[in-house]
Amino acid sequence: MNDQINETNSNKSFWKLINEYEIKIPQLQRDYAQGRQNDAAIEQIRDALIAEFYDALNGGNKLVLNFIYGDVRDDVFTPIDGQQRLTSLFLLHWYIFKRSGFNEGVELLGKFSYLTRDTSRRFCERIKDVELDFTKDNIKEQIEDTFWFSGNFKSDPTIQSMLVVLDVIHSTFINLDDFEFIKNALIGDECPIIFLWLPMEDFNNSDDLYIKMNARGKLLTDFEIFKAKLQNSQYMEMILGEDVSAHDKVVYISNYNNRFAELFYSRFQNKFDDAMMAFVQTYIRDDYYSKASESGVPQKDYRDEYKKIVKMNGSVFFRFIAAGGNGYSQVVKPKQIIAHSLMKINLLLEIFSEHESLDIRKTINKNYYSEEKIFSKNSSDMTFEETVARYALFEYIYKFGYPTLEPEVEAYNNWKRFVYNMVRNTDFGGRPEDSCEAMTVFRNLVDALGSPAKKEILQLIESFDLSKSTAEMKHQLREEKDKAKLIIKSEAWECLIINAEEYFTDGQIGFLMSFSLKGDDFDIAMFEKNFDTAKKLFNPSKNLNESCNSSLFERALLAMKDETKGHTGHLLKQKNSTTTWGFYQRDYGKLLSNRDGGIKRNAMHYLFEKLEDSSNVNSDLNTIIDSVDDTVFVGKDAWKLPFIKNDLFGILLGRFKFRNCIHLNNENQEILLLAGTTVRSYSMELNTLLLSEKLRASGINSGKLQLHMYMTGELYDPKDGFPLRYLSYKGYKVGYYITNRLEPTKLFCLKDSRDNISQYDDNEIFDKILKM
Incomplete structure (x- = not known):
């Protein structure tokens, strides 16, 4: 940002800033957005920020809101970056000052103004004098009921956003008793909510300043926010020991700023920071929720929460880990689980940083997984199958390190082969609970391994208790147990099994x-x-x-x-x-x-x-x-004979094509050939179709013979009970009655031009049509 940013910058609270300057939000700034409704991302940011306000003011860690910078001129501060945070701080101070009866502070807040719209400016002036009943649940409605709140105010998006945020502040702080204490914290020299203030000078035009800075300025990334919060959290003591020094914390975080950043930059270029954030989020997520699954947390309680993790920003995700996850009572020592995840991540990234390519040498011909490709895909974009495979492979590497010696490489390749076969042949179906259960199985298997040895891996698979598997995985696991037993038994079996797995892509x-x-x-x-x-x-x-x-x-x-x-x-x-x-x-x-x-x-x-x-x-x-x-x-198998004897697969059904799907019902007596894949598609009844084929083969005029299809599983016209699927010939309609009798007779029916219906058996109806 060159010389336009002063070399001197300082920590500053909102109270100190508004004591020194008027704060005017310029016209070129966008509307206040943190109260925007029907926006899940904004709601997440809003709720997290106000919760952080609450925690900081009630004895939690100091909250640093990063850089706020702008133009200072004639005792007026015009923010270039920080409008949203400043507005939220203005609303917080207004609420706390009102609740504590600090009228002098409320008056001073009049130095905060919005220039984006005249209504926004007047709203900031008007609310100084609003009298509220704070015992009520809603602030927004009370302000909207004031005499001055006209239609123009209601249509201003900044004002509507402010009112929403005030209601969230109110719902968060409503039950506090000592607002005098909170007010004193806000206006004191050691205010627990501060930001890094950068005054900027020497621009002739503030609009020009705004445009140039927004073209060049860069906000802190989610991962930078997360790292800053992690560095000052109790997790540092849990990871590095109770006697950890400030220097040790800096060294720990500096790995992410330097060595690990280079690892991700070489693969993700300018998106490396997002990729690091996603890697950390997903690894902690997978460890935590697989433990939740193992601990007996009901699937319905965590399946949706699992999906939300990768959508969290840096602040919200830190709040998640600071709270020890979702607070499931079944999960024992959740913060230790998360601390262990952070230790895993650090060691894995140290291991990966030592290798230009992460791919581990093959000892089996088949291409199972590429460690390089797994790592080089943003973790937040992975499918459940990819996530489970990554977890299973990286857990092994975390425990035993990057394999280099021949026995270690061979052992790892056998583990990778096992993981591939299991994941490829398990139907996760987009269900996070199934992937969590699968990760539990793989983690427990790795934990049970004493050394990176091929024979020990095979013996572990062979002896695995199927009752400890998941319903989805047990089918393939049973196969892997049998294969492990045979591979241990002889080299001949091993050669055959590996060859067969290499031939079939899925390894099943x-x-x-x-x-x-x-x-x-x-x-x-x-x-x-x-x-x-x-x-x-x-x-x-x-x-x-x-x-x-x-x-x-x-x-x-x-x-x-x-x-x-x-x-x-x-x-x-x-x-x-x-x-x-x-x-x-x-x-x-x-x-x-x-x-x-x-x-x-x-x-x-x-x-x-x-x-x-x-x-x-x-x-x-x-x-x-x-x-x-x-x-x-005969019986339930009778429907198959026409398909065996006649080449019906893929035939035309009138103007439609048989899609090789059939509807079977009524003890397999109701047989509809479908032009789609469900009974809702157009379909033709089998016996009617066979009659039409027999008639065409007899040499009758095929141009006058037509098949009439129908959709849905209904069989008969409710008006007269005649089949909805039929063939027509010379003005006559012929259909087939379906019953659940295994040896039906006279089930064909013929409708003439006067709608008279008569019944015939197979031979009778055939002869009748031939004579027409």
């Missing part, structure tokens, strides 16, 4: 292992054969290989024995639906997952057995379809 190979069970043991030869079959069918993403015909695959899979209760073991339930199933988007990976205990993938197991040693997968799939025993598909 539980289906290969379950298909290879012989009694209670895994058979290595069966595993090799199943892995070979899997590679013939699926690519690394578990989509079908391009050489494999998807329709043949799906029809052959439907022909396999179904051991699920609903006889829908070959299909996936669609989101937000209890009756919609399908091969939508052909996400076969879900049919191979561990999530349902393996029941749904049993059908896939039977298919693998039939394709064992296959040299031509499509030819063998065709053979499976051609050899289907029709008599097996």
